[in-house]
Amino acid sequence: MMRLTLPLIALLALTACETVKGAGRDLETAGQAISSEAAAAQTDM
Numbered sequence: 001m002m003r004l005t006l007p008l009i010a011l012l013a014l015t016a017c018e019t020v021k022g023a024g025r026d027l028e029t030a031g032q033a034i035s036s037e038a039a040a041a042q043t044d045m
Helices: 002-044
Strands: none
Touching: none
């Protein structure tokens, strides 16, 4: 049972890391879009 459990836990941990990494990229892209819109709004004032 333990031989199956440990690799399964390792696989789930790697999958979670990739998911968090992708979410971080999405948030970074959203932050860049907000920053550029804020800069454009400031120049229009």
